[in-house]
Amino acid sequence: MAELTPMADVDEVIADGEVRLRPASGVSERVRVKVGRPRHLSDVPEDDWVCPVWMEDVTDGVQCFGGVSPVDSLMNAMEWVRSRCRELETARR
Secondary structure (H helix, E strand, O other): OOOEEEEOOOOEEEEEEEEOOOOOOOOOEEEEEEEOOOOOOOOOOOOOEEEEEOOOOOOOOOEEEOOOOHHHHHHHHHHHHHHHHHHHHHHOO
């Protein structure tokens, strides 16, 4: 999973909502997540793809995750979101 240079904002948002964290302490909380449409890394059609993600109070700006296709970059981005949520749940135990 490649974490690329952060962007200023998520362009072409395809998902914007809250993820519920369920730590063992029993006090659930929500974290807002925005996911952008995967796009080519550059103007070269054969180039890799990136998917931008922003998580409220988790990321410093928008993080971009690479892949060899739009679906691959989206899957890498969502795996990162899942792992950050697990880390947050564990940290709040």
